[in-house]
Amino acid sequence: MSQPYSIGPYKGEVLLSLTGLFHVIRLIPPYPPRAVLEQILKERAMPTLVQWDNQVGLVGPEQTLWVEAEQSWMEGLIRQLEPLDPLSAPEIAEQALLEKLVENAGSRLWAFLDDVNMLLTHGEMALETAQASRRYDRVATLAQWLERLLKVQQSGEALAELWGAFSGKKRSMPAKHPSKKAPVPDKTRKRTKGAALPQKEYRLPILRALAELGGRGKTAEVLDRVYLQLKHLFTDGDLERAYDDPRRDEPIWRNRARWEIAALKEEKLVQSGGYGVLILTDKGAAYLHGA
Known part of the structure; x- marks a missing residue:
C-alpha cells in the first residue's frame, strides 16, 4: 500500500521506500512548480525519484535529472528498484533515466x-x-x-x-x-x-x-x-x-x-x-x- 507524502501544501504518495534512504513518490494534482519541488527535495538531502505529471525526475542533493515517461515505464522501473539496496538504487535509477532520454x-x-x-x-x-x-x-x-x-x-x-x-x-x-x-x-x-x-x-x-x-x-x-x-x-x-x-x-x-x-x-x-x-x-x- 502506498503511503501519503506531503511537500508543503502539495500532496503525493510514496510508491517505494528503501529503508528510508531512497524514496519513489508520485505527486497528486495540483502539482507544485517544478523549481519549488526541486528546492524542497534537495533540502531533505535524500535521493528521490518523483513522478510529476508525465515526467519522472531524480532529485538529489547535487543534481537533478528529468525525463518524459509513460506510466508503464515508471512501473517497470519501480519493479527494477524494489530488490536493490538504497545505496545502489539512485545509480540504477539515473542510468534508467539517461537511457530514456536517449x-x-x-x-x-x-x-x-x-x-x-x-x-x-x-x-x-x-x-x-x-x-x-x-x-x-x-x-x-x-x-x-x-x-x-x-x-x-x-x-x-x-x-x-x-x-x-x-x-x-x-x-x-x-x-x-x-x-x-x-x-x-x-x-x-x-x-x-x-x-x-x-x-x-x-x-x-x-x-x-x-x-x-x-x-x-x-x-x-x-x-x-x-x-x-x-x-x-x-x-x-x-x-x-x-x-x-x-x-x-x-x-x-x-x-x-x-x-x-x-x-x-x-x-x-x-x-x-x-x-x-x-x-x-x-x-x-x-x-x-x-x-
Whole structure:
C-alpha cells in the first residue's frame, strides 16, 4: 500500500521506500512548480525519484535529472528498484533515466524526419500539379522550396545516422496501420463514379517502372510506365478526373499511383532523390524480387 507524502501544501504518495534512504513518490494534482519541488527535495538531502505529471525526475542533493515517461515505464522501473539496496538504487535509477532520454531524443528525431519526408512528398505532388496546369510562377516557387527542403532532409538523415551510431538504436519502420502521419487521399473531394483499381494495385507497377529505369527516374517517367502496364485494366472510373476542381485535371489512376508512391516512401521501398525524382531502395528491390 502506498503511503501519503506531503511537500508543503502539495500532496503525493510514496510508491517505494528503501529503508528510508531512497524514496519513489508520485505527486497528486495540483502539482507544485517544478523549481519549488526541486528546492524542497534537495533540502531533505535524500535521493528521490518523483513522478510529476508525465515526467519522472531524480532529485538529489547535487543534481537533478528529468525525463518524459509513460506510466508503464515508471512501473517497470519501480519493479527494477524494489530488490536493490538504497545505496545502489539512485545509480540504477539515473542510468534508467539517461537511457530514456536517449530513447526520447531518437523518437523526436525520427518524427521530425517523417514530417520532412511528408512535406517533400506533398511538395512534389504540388509541383506536378502546377506543371500540369502550366502555373509556371508556382512551379519556380515550389522548385526552390523543395530544393531547400531536400537539403534539410539530407542533413537530417546524416544526423540520424550519427545518432544511430551513438545510441545503438536503428530507426524503427512506420507502422502498417494508419497513423496521423500516414498520407490519406482527399476522399471528400474525390469522385466515386465507376469502378477503379484500388491503390495497392499500383505498388508493383511502380517498383517495376523504377527497376526498368535503372533504379532512378523522374516521377512523371515512372507514372508513364505505370500507365503502360495497367492501361488494359483501366475503366472509365480510372480515367475520370480525381477532383471536381477543374484546375486539377488529374485522372483517378494517376492520383492513386501518387498516393501509393507516398506509401512506398513511408515503408522505405522508395526514396526521394530530389524534387520530382524517385529512387528504388535496396529494400524496394528485394521486395520486388520476392513478389
